Amino acid sequence: MGKFCSMKKVVKKDGKEVVVCDDIRSYLLEELQEIQEKEGFISDENMQKTADKFKIHPVEVYSVVTFYSFLTIEKKGRNVIRVSSCMPCEMKGSEGIVEVFEKKLGIKCGETTDDGNFTLEKTSCIGMCDKAPAVLVNDELVGPVEIGDVDKILDRLK
Amino acid sequence: MSKREGPVIFSEIKPLTGLRKALEMSGEAVLEVIKSSNLKGRGGAGFPTGLKWGFAASDSDEHKYVVCNADEGEPGTFKDRVLLSEYPLLMLEGMVIAGYVIGADRGYVYLRGEYKGLKKELERVISEMRENKALGEDILGKKGFNFDIEIKMGAGAYICGEETALIESMEGQRGEPRNRPPFPVNTGFLGFPTVVNNVETMSVVPHILVKGADWFKAIGTEKSAGTKILSVSGDCVKPGVYEVPFGMTVEEVLKMVGAEDTKAVQVGGASGVCVGKDEFGREISFEDLPTGGSFIILNSGRNLLDMVKNFLEFFNEESCGQCTPCREGVPVLIEGLELIKKEECNERYLKDLFSLCETLQCSSKCGLGQSAPNAFVSVLDKFKDEYKLSTKIKKETVFNGQ
Numbered sequence: 001m002g003k004f005c006s007m008k009k010v011v012k013k014d015g016k017e018v019v020v021c022d023d024i025r026s027y028l029l030e031e032l033q034e035i036q037e038k039e040g041f042i043s044d045e046n047m048q049k050t051a052d053k054f055k056i057h058p059v060e061v062y063s064v065v066t067f068y069s070f071l072t073i074e075k076k077g078r079n080v081i082r083v084s085s086c087m088p089c090e091m092k093g094s095e096g097i098v099e100v101f102e103k104k105l106g107i108k109c110g111e112t113t114d115d116g117n118f119t120l121e122k123t124s125c126i127g128m129c130d131k132a133p134a135v136l137v138n139d140e141l142v143g144p145v146e147i148g149d150v151d152k153i154l155d156r157l158k
Numbered sequence: 159m160s161k162r163e164g165p166v167i168f169s170e171i172k173p174l175t176g177l178r179k180a181l182e183m184s185g186e187a188v189l190e191v192i193k194s195s196n197l198k199g200r201g202g203a204g205f206p207t208g209l210k211w212g213f214a215a216s217d218s219d220e221h222k223y224v225v226c227n228a229d230e231g232e233p234g235t236f237k238d239r240v241l242l243s244e245y246p247l248l249m250l251e252g253m254v255i256a257g258y259v260i261g262a263d264r265g266y267v268y269l270r271g272e273y274k275g276l277k278k279e280l281e282r283v284i285s286e287m288r289e290n291k292a293l294g295e296d297i298l299g300k301k302g303f304n305f306d307i308e309i310k311m312g313a314g315a316y317i318c319g320e321e322t323a324l325i326e327s328m329e330g331q332r333g334e335p336r337n338r339p340p341f342p343v344n345t346g347f348l349g350f351p352t353v354v355n356n357v358e359t360m361s362v363v364p365h366i367l368v369k370g371a372d373w374f375k376a377i378g379t380e381k382s383a384g385t386k387i388l389s390v391s392g393d394c395v396k397p398g399v400y401e402v403p404f405g406m407t408v409e410e411v412l413k414m415v416g417a418e419d420t421k422a423v424q425v426g427g428a429s430g431v432c433v434g435k436d437e438f439g440r441e442i443s444f445e446d447l448p449t450g451g452s453f454i455i456l457n458s459g460r461n462l463l464d465m466v467k468n469f470l471e472f473f474n475e476e477s478c479g480q481c482t483p484c485r486e487g488v489p490v491l492i493e494g495l496e497l498i499k500k501e502e503c504n505e506r507y508l509k510d511l512f513s514l515c516e517t518l519q520c521s522s523k524c525g526l527g528q529s530a531p532n533a534f535v536s537v538l539d540k541f542k543d544e545y546k547l548s549t550k551i552k553k554e555t556v557f558n559g560q
Contacts, residue, residue, distance in 0.1 A: 011221040013349070023348050028330030033311060054330075067332040067478075068313035070271045086233040087424070087468045088391035088454055124316060124472055125233035125427075126272045129391035129454070130398045139274040141239075 028054055028064060032071055040116075041075040069123070077112045077119035079157045082136040086125035092144065094133040098122065100150045117158070162244070164401025165377050166385045167361050173247055174292055176364025180255045181300045189215060189259050192363065195371035196383040201227060201319075201356035202426065202450035203525075207363075210353060213343040214260040217351040222262035224253050225347065225354045227324060229270040231316040232427035233472060234452035237387040238357040240399045242269075242276050245361060246283045250307060252360030254292065255367065256353055257305040265307040266347075268324050271314040280309060316476040320524050321354040323478070334480045335524035358387055358451075378404035382443035390415045392424075392455035402442065409438040411453060419457045422541065427452035428469040429529030431536040432462065462537045462544050463499055470495060473530040484527030487518045491534055498538070504548045508538070 010019055028050070035046050042050075042065050051058040065071045083089075083098050098109055101120050105113055112119040126141060128134030134143030137153055145153070162168040180188045193208030214222060226249060230238035241249060253265045269277060284307055287293040295304045310328055312318050318327045322336035325347050346352025362384060366374045375383045382404035388411065391397045395416030402411065412420055424432050425442075426449040433440065433447070440447045456465065470492045479485045494511045497503040503511075515531035522528045537544065 011219075013219060013221070023329065025330040026328055026348070029313060029327065030311070033313060064330065064332055067334075068271075068315050070314035085468075086472065087428070087465055088234055088397075090464075090468055091392055091454075091456075091460065123272075123314070124476060125231060125235070127230055127236040127239045127270075129234050129236050129389065129452075132391060132397075136272055141272070141275055 025054060025056070028056075028061070029068075032061070032065060036071050039075075040078065041072050043073075075112070075116070077117055079117060079138055080119045080121065080136075081153070082121045082123040082126070083109075084124070084126045084128065084132070084134045084136070085122040086129070088129035089125075089132040089134055092132040096147060097133050097135065097145055097150065100147050104150055104154060118154075162240075162399075162401075164385060164387075165403055166365050166374070166401065167241070167245065167248065167358070167387060168401045169365065171248070171365055171368055174251060174290070174298070176248075176367040177251050177254055177292060178298060179367045180258055181298055181303070185215065185259045185261065188255065188367065191367060191371050192259070195366045195374045197359070197362060197366060197374070198382070198444060199356060200358035200362070200386065200451070202232075202429075202448070204444045204448055207355065207359055210343055210355070211256060211259050213341070214262075214351045214353045217344055219351050220261075221350050222260050223347045223350055223352040224256045224260065224262045224265040225321075225324070225328070225352055226253050226265070226267045226357060226360050227319065227321065227354055228267050228273070228357050229312050229319040229324060230273075230357070231270060231319045231476075232429065232450055232452055233469065234391055234424065234427045234454040235389045235450055236391075237389045237399050237451050239273060239276070241357050241361055241387070242273065242280065246280050247287070248361040248364055249357050250283060250287060250360075251292070252355075252363035253307060254297065254305050255363050256355065256360070258297075258303060260351070260353055262351075262353070263304045263306070265305060266328060267307060267309045268312060268318070268328060269309055270312045270318075274311060277309055277311065284309075315478075316472075317478045317524070317526055320526065323524065324354065325352065332478070334478045335526075337523070379441070379443050379445070381445045386442055386449065386451055388442075388449075388451050388453050390453045390455065392453075393417060393420065393457040393460070394455045404443040405441050407439055407441050408433060408447070411442070412438065412455065415453075415455070417455045417457075420455055421458045421460060422456050422462060422537075424454040424456065424465065424533065425449045425452070426532075427454070428472050429525070429532055431532055432465075432540065433536075434540055462541050463495065466533050466537050467492065467495055467499075469533045470530070473526065477526060477530075481521075481523040481527060483518045484522045484530060487514055487527070488530055490514060491531060495534070498545050498547075501546045502548050502550075504550060508547060512538075 047061045051061045128143040131143030197207045198204040315333045317323045318333040323333040327333040342352045388400045474488045518531045
């Protein structure tokens with residue numbers, strides 16, 4: 001696990017010598033994020049593999065995966081569209097944007113299209129309140145989104 | 159650098175001059191400057207930065223960490239997005255200075271998952287700093303001072319903005335807050351002394367070093383030195399990010415952003431308070447109206463109960479579920495709010511709800527639970543015209559079957 005120990009150093013802690021290599025466990029989230037990005041979810045098999053790699057129980061991996069909303073045990077679409085539902089976005093009509101996405105994709109919020117191309121979700125504030133209503137398209141912050149922009153966003157990803 | 163204007167963070171400064179200035183002095187001398195500048199944490203809690211750094215500096219552990227909290231998640235807050243994308247060097251420079259003061263050789267930026275798009279540019283700036291010897295070994299020629307910065311990504315959890323939850327998350331755990339004490343300044347990341355500061359706080363530091371503590375203290379009010387960066391959204395002509403000196407009134411802010419017909423302003427996001435017209439004279443400062451910077455403006459056409467519902471649902475979603483008052487209390491408040499909206503809540507039950515709010519405020523483990531009922535309390539307490547209570551006494555709406 002060479003890549004994990006970017007800085008090795010022996011220091012004294014409470015009278016004992018400790019090797020500080022930015023503890024391996026602290027790279028668990030990064031590992032899981034990589035799997036999520038590649039596979040679209042974290043399968044039981046991958047949880048077991050990760051657990052073996054980090055020498056922890058798979059249940060611990062499961063507990064971490066289920067805590068974070070960007071890590072999932074269900075397969076997500078290749079593209080994840082998250083519409084901000086926080087107050088400033090709601091005030092500027094985010095509900096309407098969700099409805100248009102639902103209609104265009106033929107799915108309800110929280111679902112994935114049959115071809116596995118799109119997942120539609122609502123999310124808490126994404127820090128785009130000055131450009132409300134805003135949408136997080138994969139890693140990209142988009143806003144303000146008008147009803148007419150929905151097609152453009154979807155076309156770009158198809 | 160950019161065309162934004164402001165008294166402190168958005169004022170002119172040459173790259174790396176703050177760090178150069180710091181390295182000319184001893185770590186203790188830099189700490190004295192920060193202490194005397196009266197800089198307080200900009201994340202919301204307002205803890206004196208000099209004091210925090212001092213605790214970490216005086217800890218006898220020889221290994222320490224600096225962490226920049228870029229997990230901005232408070233609804234209505236987006237100032238850090240602007241700082242990270244337009245002024246990344248200022249924040250990183252502040253982190254190196256913090257490392258110099260406390261004696262750390264490693265820093266982390268904990269970036270929220272939603273801002274993943276900003277990571278690439280941040281990494282570019284970091285590697286540019288390495289090339290310019292502003293990161294790495296013997297920084298800017300200062301023998302023996304080594305410091306490097308790495309970015310850690312969050313994964314979509316609001317609670318990780320709380321510093322102990324953030325540290326848990328950095329360690330690869332569930333982002334559940336720790337009991338305090340011990341505080342992170344003594345027992346932080348991996349058990350080592352760790353200074354956690356907000357993006358805005360870090361970005362102020364280079365300015366203070368270049369321009370002096372007295373210059374900084376001259377801006378703002380007596381107890382709140384400097385400026386606050388506001389994230390203004392909602393019903394106004396010019397939403398956006400503004401740097402204003404402490405002491406500015408709500409009214410002045412509203413005028414500046416072109417807000418008319420304003421009924422109320424939610425100050426401080428979902429965990430903040432709602433202020434009405436009669437309070438528009440209040441000043442933004444740690445002593446009067448403290449805020450992490452979020453200003454959500456609501457005009458007379460808005461229903462404040464809808465806003466409270468939005469916020470409570472947010473807290474319900476984001477509660478880590480670790481402690482009972484927060485996990486179980488918030489859903490009861492949502493139910494109660496539904497009753498109020500349907501005009502089916504009587505005075506007695508409202509009293510019960512208020513007492514539940516008090517329970518949340520005083521017995522939740524972390525800031526999330528403690529501030530979850532804030533919007534509920536401030537709206538229902540101050541905006542009595544917004545709702546009508548029922549006069550009927552309904553058995554099922556009373557606690558404990560009384």
